[in-house]
Amino acid sequence: xxxxxxxxxxxxxxxxxxxxxxxxxxxxxxxxxxxxxxxxxxxxxxxxxxxxxxxxxxxxxxxxxxxxxxxxxxxxxxxxxxxxxxxxxxxxxxxxxxxxxxxxxxxxxxxxxxxxxxxxxxxxxxxxxxxxxxxxxxxxxxxxxxxxxxxxxxxxxxxxxxxxxxxxxxxxxxxxxxxxxxxxxxxxxxxxxxxxxxxxxxxxxxxxxxxxxxxxxxxxxxxxxxxxxxxxxxxxxxxxxxxxxxxxxxxxxxxxxxxxxxxxxxxxxxxxxxxxxxxxxxxxxxxxxxxxxxxxxxxxxxxxxxxxxxxxxxxxxxxxxxxxxxxxxxx
Amino acid sequence: xxxxxxxxxxxxxxxxxxxxxxxxxxxxxxxxxxxxxxxxxxxxxxxxxxxxxxxxxxxxxxxxxxxxxxxxxxxxxxxxxxxxxxxxxxxxxxxxxxxxxxxxxxxxxxxxxxxxxxxxxxxxxxxxxxxxxxxxxxxxxxxxxxxxxxxxxxxxxxxxxxxxxxxxxxxxxxxxxxxxxxxxxxxxxxxxxxxxxxxxxxxxxxxxxxxxxxxxxxxxxxxxxxxxxxxxxxxxxxxxxxxxxxxxxxxxxxxxxxxxxxxxxxxxxxxxxxxxxxxxxxxxxxxxxxxxxxxxxxxxxxxxxxxxxxxxxxxxxxxxxxxxxxxxxxx
Numbered sequence: 160x161x162x163x164x165x166x167x168x169x170x171x172x173x174x175x176x177x178x179x180x181x182x183x184x185x186x187x188x189x190x191x192x193x194x195x196x197x198x199x200x201x202x203x204x205x206x207x208x209x210x211x212x213x214x215x216x217x218x219x220x221x222x223x224x225x226x227x228x229x230x231x232x233x234x235x236x237x238x239x240x241x242x243x244x245x246x247x248x249x250x251x252x253x254x255x256x257x258x259x260x261x262x263x264x265x266x267x268x269x270x271x272x273x274x275x276x277x278x279x280x281x282x283x284x285x286x287x288x289x290x291x292x293x294x295x296x297x298x299x300x301x302x303x304x305x306x307x308x309x310x311x312x313x314x315x316x317x318x319x320x321x322x323x324x325x326x327x328x329x330x331x332x333x334x335x336x337x338x339x340x341x342x343x344x345x346x347x348x349x350x351x352x353x354x355x356x357x358x359x360x361x362x363x364x365x366x367x368x369x370x371x372x373x374x375x376x377x378x379x380x381x382x383x384x385x386x387x388x389x390x391x392x393x394x395x396x397x398x399x400x401x402x403x404x405x406x407x408x409x410x411x412x413x414x415x416x417x418x419x420x421x422x423x424x425x426x427x428x429x430x431x432x433x434x435x436x437x438x439x440x441x442x443x444x445x446x447x448x449x450x451x452x453x454x455x456x457x458x459x460x461x462x463x464x465x466x467x468x469x470x471x472x473x474x475x476x477x478x479x480x481x482x483x484x485x486x487x488x489x490x
Numbered sequence: 491x492x493x494x495x496x497x498x499x500x501x502x503x504x505x506x507x508x509x510x511x512x513x514x515x516x517x518x519x520x521x522x523x524x525x526x527x528x529x530x531x532x533x534x535x536x537x538x539x540x541x542x543x544x545x546x547x548x549x550x551x552x553x554x555x556x557x558x559x560x561x562x563x564x565x566x567x568x569x570x571x572x573x574x575x576x577x578x579x580x581x582x583x584x585x586x587x588x589x590x591x592x593x594x595x596x597x598x599x600x601x602x603x604x605x606x607x608x609x610x611x612x613x614x615x616x617x618x619x620x621x622x623x624x625x626x627x628x629x630x631x632x633x634x635x636x637x638x639x640x641x642x643x644x645x646x647x648x649x650x651x652x653x654x655x656x657x658x659x660x661x662x663x664x665x666x667x668x669x670x671x672x673x674x675x676x677x678x679x680x681x682x683x684x685x686x687x688x689x690x691x692x693x694x695x696x697x698x699x700x701x702x703x704x705x706x707x708x709x710x711x712x713x714x715x716x717x718x719x720x721x722x723x724x725x726x727x728x729x730x731x732x733x734x735x736x737x738x739x740x741x742x743x744x745x746x747x748x749x750x751x752x753x754x755x756x757x758x759x760x761x762x763x764x765x766x767x768x769x770x771x772x773x774x775x776x777x778x779x780x781x782x783x784x785x786x787x788x789x790x791x792x793x794x795x796x797x798x799x800x801x802x803x804x805x806x807x808x809x810x811x812x813x814x815x816x817x818x819x820x821x
Contacts (some may be wrong), residue, residue: 161682161702163722163759163795165766173722174758177765181781217757351492371492391494391504423754425790426548427505428494434508435496452512453817454785459756462791464494486784489817 160355160362160460167358171214171236178221182486185224188231189248193241195221196231196252206324206333207231207253208260210317211241212269215354216377218487219456220263223314227483228321230259233272237356237459238363238378240268246276250285258286258330262320262337264309265291288334292316294346294467297374297383301405310377311419311456312344312467315479318488322481340475345402348465349394350375350382350421354458373397377421377458391428395435398466403443406468410444413476415451417467422457424464429453432464449479453489491686491693491791498689502545502567509552513817516555519562520579524572526552527562527583537655537664538562538584539591541648542572543600546685547708549818550787551594554645558814559652561590564603568687568790569694569709571599577607581616589617589661593651593668595640596622619665623647625677625798628705628714632736641708642750642787643675643798646810649819653812671806676733679796680725681706681713681752685789704728708752708789722759726766729797734774737799741775744807746782748798753788755795760784763795780810780821 164170172192179185179195188196201207211233212220221232230253233241241249250273253259261273270291277287292309299306320337328336350372353362363379366372371389374382408414418433420426433452440447448471456465471479495501503523510516510526519527532538542564543551552563561584564572572580581604584590592604601622608618623640630637651668659667681703684693694710697703702720705713739745749764751757764783771778779802787796802810 161700161719161793163682163725163755163763165721165723165762170758170762173762173765175761177761177763177768177783180768181761181764181783215756215758217761222757351494369492388492390496392496394494422756423791423793424494425546425753425788426553426785427501427546427790430506430508430512430548431496431501431504432494432508433512434504437508437511450512452508454757457756459758460754460793462492462754486820489820 162357164357170357171234174214175234188252191244191248193234193245194231194248194252195224195234197224197226201230201253201255202325203255204257205255205327206257206260206330207255208262208320208324209249209253210263211246211249211273212264213238213240215459216457222487223317223485225483225485227325227481228317228485228488240266241272243272243275246272247280250276250280250287254285260320260330260333260337261287261289262316263292264313265293265307286330288330290334290337290341292341294341294344295376296345296347296401296405298376308376310346310348311417311465312346314417314455315344315469316340318483319475319478321483322478340469343475344467344469345406346465346467347374347398347401348421349373349463351462352423353379354422354461377456391432392435395432395439399439402468406470408443408445412445413448413471414445415449415469415471415479416440416447417451417455419456419465419467420454421461421463421465422454423460423462429464436466448476449490493688495688501688502565505545506565519583522575522579524565524576525562525579525583526555526565528555528557532561532584532586533656534586535588536586536658537588537591537661538586539593539651539655540580540584541594542577542580542604543595544569544571546790547788553818554648554816556814556816558656558812559648559816559819571597572603574603574606577603578611581607581611581618585616591651591661591664591668592618592620593647594623595644596624596638617661619661621665621668621672623672625672625675626707627676627678627732627736629707639707641677641679642748642796643677643800645748645786646675646746646800647671649814650806650809652814653809671800674806675798675800676737677796677798678705678729678732679752680704680794682793683754684710685753685792708787722763723766726763726770730770733799737801739774739776743776744779744802745776746780746800746802746810747778748782748786750787750796750798751785752792752794752796753785754791754793760795767797779807784820
């Protein structure tokens with residue numbers, strides 16, 4: 160696969176340089192060179208939110224450093240968790256004296272480095288709580304949520320927790336609400352093509368020209384089944400069925416829906432999938448609030464789509480709808 | 491290539507249905523079923539702006555029907571111009587009594603149907619002016635601008651003309667300013683991979699795994715050269731050199747830059763390209779205002795990037811910066 164790049168070794172830092180050059184509200188903060196924070200810093204008297212993760216998923220993770228969303232984000236190499244130094248920088252940059260929520264996907268390396276960073280900074284008096292994105296229903300059985308990975312649905316937790324922090328809620332409240340957002344969200348995706356790491360000789364995985372994989376993770380982790388291409392209608396039906404099997408939707412329930420492109424899928428097809436999704440959700444009698452359609456969490460040039468649903472109540476809905484100043488939160 | 495779709499015949503209408511379902515500010519207007527207008531209609535006492543074009547380029551064209559941008563947009567089949575009925579619907583929907591600017595890309599079918607529609611509606615008293623997007627420097631020599639195609643740079647004309655119309659300028663003024671925006675903009679793109687029409691058996695063109703094409707059009711029209719993959723730095727250098735050969739940039743000149751993804755290019759690579767672009771433009775001493783990085787004008791699942799530059803003066807700059815309410819105008 161052809162990539163618009165210079166050298167594999169410089170890829171992530173050159174991407175970051177371009178991102179920062181185009182977004183004057185973002186700055187590098189700390190000594191690691193791999194932590195991005197809001198230029199304006201943490202709003203006085205509010206909880207900060209630090210995230211982090213591997214590169215290759217833009218706009219996730221670092222694109223959501225913005226007013227009303229994240230305070231800071233540690234940036235790892237492509238498909239690799241952030242290192243300890245960048246996690247420490249992220250927590251430090253998000254600390255305005257009211258504590259920091261660590262909100263990131265449930266991956267081993269990320270957890271280890273954030274936990275170590277939090278422990279070291281606790282000695283300097285920085286208080287933290289941790290909430291993990293675990294929305295990917297294909298990654299483990301419902302009874303085994305501790306093993307579930309975080310995928311596209313984490314943007315709902317970012318938005319809702321970010322609004323809670325901006326509203327001045329304390330650390331325990333922001334953490335409770337972030338966990339509630341995670342617990343209310345389910346995601347499943349379907350991959351059509353592979354992706355390739357910068358500098359690699361071959362794609363991350365092979366998939367036949369007429370095959371797709373239901374439930375594949377955002378780094379190419381094995382999904383639920385691999386088979387022949389199906390219609391958008393059939394795929395949406397299966398995705399909604401799998402989600403509603405553990406997130407039951409009853410008439411009148413308010414929800415939001417994210418139809419997320421994995422990177423190389425035309426926007427046309429994302430809207431087509433949204434149309435199919437809305438038809439089926441309308442039939443269940445639910446009310447869709449603030450639908451999101453676009454590339455929110457990608458796997459570089461992977462083609463495919465994921466579907467996330469979050470159930471909303473009187474607490475989550477206004478936080479989801481609260482304003483945010485982020486070029487990647489397009490509503 | 492695999493597509494998230496149901497049937498080739500239903501593709502465009504299903505995409506439109508999903509787009510409208512997700513964007514309550516847009517409605518179908520007229521009998522053609524292929525014209526989208528702002529739900530709020532044309533603001534009283536202002537000029538309307540109608541556009542149109544083939545499908546397969548989202549967010550272009552129809553995604554820019556929004557406050558501060560287009561009033562209406564005629565929607566053609568994939569890579570085909572809009573038909574006469576949809577052009578008539580677009581002009582009618584954009585007419586609030588102060589006349590309508592027809593602003594679309596310089597393609598034969600589009601021109602023919604818009605001209606015929608304008609002529610028929612002139613008999614009913616609808617006044618129109620036409621301005622064509624002609625920013626693609628690879629499509630004809632500088633002395634032959636009437637043959638140049640419109641590509642990604644048209645979004646600058648949309649934004650600037652949209653703001654002029656919203657500010658209450660009259661039809662001649664809005665047309666003059668739109669033409670000035672077109673005349674101040676140049677674009678060149680480089681394609682890395684092909685794309686495929688819904689229902690087609692093969693990609694629109696073939697290109698080897700290690701080859702790229704400089705100057706390819708957004709429907710796969712032949713470019714300037716085809717050759718081996720190069721570094722992002724080399725590609726950006728050539729694109730800037732070609733643009734500045736006919737749009738000379740001097741120190742202190744204000745410009746905006748659009749680094750546009752053609753569909754399948756990871757956002758990481760677009761930011762990397764923006765970083766390279768900014769470095770080279772900084773060296774020229776120009777001042778970059780409101781840089782745009784993302785997928786603004788695509789060719790379905792084509793990978794690649796285009797670079798557009800617009801020179802700004804005291805008239806164009808505030809119009810470019812004026813607010814707009816559009817999920818695809820991400821600033």
